[in-house]
Amino acid sequence: MPRYKILIEFKGSRYNGWQKQPNGDTVEGCIESALQRILRQPVDIIGQGRTDSGVHAEGQVAHFDFPETLDNNRLLYALLGVLPHDIGVWDMEEVDPQFHARFDASSRQYRYQIARRPKPLLKDISEMVLDDLDIAAMKGCAQKILGIHNFDSFTKPDNENPDSTCEVMQSEFNSVEGILTYRIEANRFVRHLVRRLVGTMIQVGKGKRTVDDFFDMIDNPSKMKNGHGAAAKGLILEKVEYKKSSKSS
Structure with a gap:
């Protein structure tokens, strides 16, 4: 299955950190919701690590798998219109299926x-x-x-x-x-x-x-x-x- 690496910038002021949790908005949760809305199926993203509530990022890295070949530019443009103003996915590439955003860092x-x-x-x-x-x-x-x-x-x-x-x-x-x-x-x-x-x-x-x-x-x-x-x-x-x-x- 194709694997995609994404680079993310976000202002963490209003988020309960990166990692999904039951209560409160998180950066990971917002990106997964946006991808599901665009791709019409659930997408699980894996970040290089978590950041605490209120912490920001210019170069957060994550990866996700998707069963189809994606057009990087089209998906980045679609995310621009769906994500909140304080989260931006600014780069994306298909990577080796063995690549892992956390363990390969x-x-x-x-x-x-x-x-x-x-x-x-x-x-x-x-x-x-x-x-x-x-x-x-x-x-x-x-x-x-x-x-x-x-x-x-x-x-x-x-x-x-x-x-x-x-x-x-x-x-x-x-x-x-x-x-x-x-x-x-x-x-x-x-x-x-x-x-x-x-x-x-x-x-x-x-x-x-x-x-x-x-x-x-x-x-x-x-x-x-x-x-x-x-x-x-x-x-x-x-x-x-x-x-x-x-x-x-």
Whole structure:
């Protein structure tokens, strides 16, 4: 059966995350409903991973199977007319039937946006922090995150991902035009990891925790150490990389 890979951008402000659930609208649920309306039969999509309520994405990846050959451009155009304004499927291709959006992913990249002055146009996709921040200390913490670590200090218990070990390939802060951006790329992420890393680094920047405190949370991981969570609205999934070609032969 043909398999199709889709790339999705969405503003997560009014959704209860990506993954379907009994109560509340989700991004996955909205896309499945739109595909069923267009294709006239149920379609089950598989995402590369879930995002929490209020989190956004520019490059969410999913796949679905359909028993007929689809015209990519026609389906993308039809989705444009059916999906809500805050969800867009912006690319689609037929892929190898063995491709899996979640299990074939080699890394995911997120950014977190911190507004350092009022930014009305970015209000819904950034967290405003007007306090003085020790940016050098925060950058030192970001460097500490690089490499392979157990991130128990920055996550909640998760039955789906009991192991909190992740390999981080990119972790850095940059500031442009009143926005302090934290960007992180890793082979995998555990529940609430990015938001808790960012929230704790902001506390270091404010002087509420020390750099040594942060380093201890990395070097001596424990869920009892309770990393501080930043607001969901500042977090954006930028892209997902794959370890092998997804193209259909």
